[in-house]
Amino acid sequence: MRRWLPTFATWLLVGAGLFPLYWVVAASLGPESSLFEGRSVIPSVIVFDHYRALFDERDFLIPIRNSLIVASATTLLAVTAGSLCAYALARLRFRGKTTILAAVLAISMFPQVAIVSPLFLALRAAGLINTYPGLILPYLTFAMPLSIWLLVGFFRQLPDDIEEAGLIDGASRIRTFWEIVVPLSWPGVTATAILTFLYSWNEFLFALSFTLEPERYTVPVAIALFRGQYQVAWGQILAAAIVATIPVALLVLIAQRRIVGGLTAGAVKG
Amino acid sequence: MPQRMSIAESREVRMAWLFAAPALLAIALVAAFPVLWTFWESLHRHDLRLPWLGRPFVGLSNYREAFTDARAWSAIAHTLFFTATTVSAELALGLALALGLNRPLRARGPLRAAALLPWAMPTVVAALIWRFMFESPGGSSWFVDPLAAWVPIVLADVWKMMPFVALLLLAGLQNIDHSMYEAAALDGAGPVRQFAFITLPLLRPAIAAAVVFRSLDAFRVFDVIYVMTGGGPGTATEPISLYAFTALFRDLRFGFGSALAMMVFFVSFFLALAWIRLLATPESVT
Numbered sequence: 001m002r003r004w005l006p007t008f009a010t011w012l013l014v015g016a017g018l019f020p021l022y023w024v025v026a027a028s029l030g031p032e033s034s035l036f037e038g039r040s041v042i043p044s045v046i047v048f049d050h051y052r053a054l055f056d057e058r059d060f061l062i063p064i065r066n067s068l069i070v071a072s073a074t075t076l077l078a079v080t081a082g083s084l085c086a087y088a089l090a091r092l093r094f095r096g097k098t099t100i101l102a103a104v105l106a107i108s109m110f111p112q113v114a115i116v117s118p119l120f121l122a123l124r125a126a127g128l129i130n131t132y133p134g135l136i137l138p139y140l141t142f143a144m145p146l147s148i149w150l151l152v153g154f155f156r157q158l159p160d161d162i163e164e165a166g167l168i169d170g171a172s173r174i175r176t177f178w179e180i181v182v183p184l185s186w187p188g189v190t191a192t193a194i195l196t197f198l199y200s201w202n203e204f205l206f207a208l209s210f211t212l213e214p215e216r217y218t219v220p221v222a223i224a225l226f227r228g229q230y231q232v233a234w235g236q237i238l239a240a241a242i243v244a245t246i247p248v249a250l251l252v253l254i255a256q257r258r259i260v261g262g263l264t265a266g267a268v269k270g
Numbered sequence: 271m272p273q274r275m276s277i278a279e280s281r282e283v284r285m286a287w288l289f290a291a292p293a294l295l296a297i298a299l300v301a302a303f304p305v306l307w308t309f310w311e312s313l314h315r316h317d318l319r320l321p322w323l324g325r326p327f328v329g330l331s332n333y334r335e336a337f338t339d340a341r342a343w344s345a346i347a348h349t350l351f352f353t354a355t356t357v358s359a360e361l362a363l364g365l366a367l368a369l370g371l372n373r374p375l376r377a378r379g380p381l382r383a384a385a386l387l388p389w390a391m392p393t394v395v396a397a398l399i400w401r402f403m404f405e406s407p408g409g410s411s412w413f414v415d416p417l418a419a420w421v422p423i424v425l426a427d428v429w430k431m432m433p434f435v436a437l438l439l440l441a442g443l444q445n446i447d448h449s450m451y452e453a454a455a456l457d458g459a460g461p462v463r464q465f466a467f468i469t470l471p472l473l474r475p476a477i478a479a480a481v482v483f484r485s486l487d488a489f490r491v492f493d494v495i496y497v498m499t500g501g502g503p504g505t506a507t508e509p510i511s512l513y514a515f516t517a518l519f520r521d522l523r524f525g526f527g528s529a530l531a532m533m534v535f536f537v538s539f540f541l542a543l544a545w546i547r548l549l550a551t552p553e554s555v556t
Binding site: 006007009010011013014017018020021023024027036077081082084085087088089092093094095097100102104105106107109110111112113114115116117118119120121122137138140141144145148173177198201202204205208209219220221223224234237238241244245248249251252253256257259260263 | 308486
């Protein structure tokens with residue numbers, strides 16, 4: 001077998017995967033008239049009309065702001081409470097922790113549609129529909145189990161004697177946790193935070209069900225409900241698709257190694 | 271001495287529960303309790319459009335209705351079709367990509383990051399990208415045909431999730447001891463035989479994990495179809511999650527919609543148990 005053939009095939013496969021993205025970038029930078037008429041993947045002129053319209057006419061900054069707030073708050077809550085819980089599950093001795101871990105894993109697999117209606121009724125009763133907490137709380141259904149599961153994996157990798165050293169020093173458990181365990185597993189904590197943020201940024205079903213006005217739409221909801229009044233504004237949709245992808249693309253490019261480590265360590269969530 | 275040990279131990283137990291409590295309470299409140307609520311709703315007739323009827327207990331009659339409803343059966347068939355096609359395509363392509371990335375390559379890191387991009391983007395965006403590519407100038411012919419409409423749906427999902435499968439399999443590949451290949455090569459085994467007799471058998475736990483995990487995810491498919499076709503034309507591409515969502519939020523039939531949602535839940539739960547068992551076996555990837 002020639003050595004270059006598998007290498008070539010690998011590049012081809014990755015290239016094929018990137019082609020739709022390239023096409024959309026090119027199309028979003030072309031004029032509206034060339035989106036479908038005489039389709040070409042090489043733009044003849046580059047115009048920023050669609051991006052301008054996206055921010056001037058659509059106020060796309062609003063969904064971006066909403067998504068940033070909701071995803072960041074979810075990540076902060078899930079990683080903080082999740083890391084305490086994961087520490088107990090990974091490094092403290094008590095009965096029932098295997099069962100708890102299995103239950104957490106099972107809950108992370110819950111189909112969203114199975115809980116969306118009670119959450120809606122509960123949020124409505126609490127007056128939280130169309131608010132940030134009204135999204136952040138439901139997001140904990142997947143963010144919390146995800147964080148716990150990933151962090152348990154990372155905390156278990158630490159050597160056994162680190163806490164003993166801390167305890168002999170007379171440090172309390174909580175200080176050992178903050179001053180020794182968390183700093184030592186910092187790569188794992190950031191990987192967990194990045195993955196939690198990604199899942200929250202991309203979430204659709206809850207955001208669709210619990211926001212009613214464009215003022216509170218997240219990015220996926222805003223894009224999905226983009227239909228123009230008379231025709232589909234494809235140019236703006238594509239520009240929005242690119243804008244929505246930029247933050248996650250940056251995260252992947254910067255932290256690729258950690259993301260892969262986190263995904264394969266926990267092997268969870270898709 | 272044993273006495274003192276048990277004091278230290280009970281302190282540790284109390285500490286552990288204190289640490290775990292906030293997260294576990296949150297999970298119980300936002301996930302476990304709502305599922306029980308959905309189950310309870312599914313046993314009642316609850317129609318938000320007809321509030322004066324109240325919420326009478328009707329036993330399993332919502333489930334009975336679901337089982338005699340042609341639309342529910344075709345929704346289940348659509349879901350199974352989607353699961354089977356996407357998971358097998360993702361497995362085949364993901365395996366190819368994993369094998370490719372497992373080789374000594376220049377620029378492996380950037381290549382891996384590039385391969386991961388489609389996975390990282392919102393499903394909604396992936397669906398719109400494929401919808402755009404299949405949209406034809408003279409009206410969307412792909413999307414008016416009940417069978418052809420599946421093509422962009424399946425392609426979008428395979429495109430987005432294949433890199434994830436590749437990563438899981440890549441981790442499995444990297445666990446295989448390289449000396450086995452060297453020994454096989456010494457015995458005169460070519461690449462095909464090495465793949466069939468070393469790689470595939472040793473990769474089986476990783477493959478099993480990937481298949482169960484992806485099936486679980488594919489079975490509750492919602493986003494990609496909601497955006498791509500809205501379940502149409504008609505209900506020709508409607509999966510069970512979307513039917514449940516429609517029954518709940520458009521028809522406001524909370525009892526019947528909850529029964530449909532619970533059906534998604536029961537199947538997912540069964541698959542999740544299989545997944546957890548796979549993870550628990552010692553020779554698994556993780």
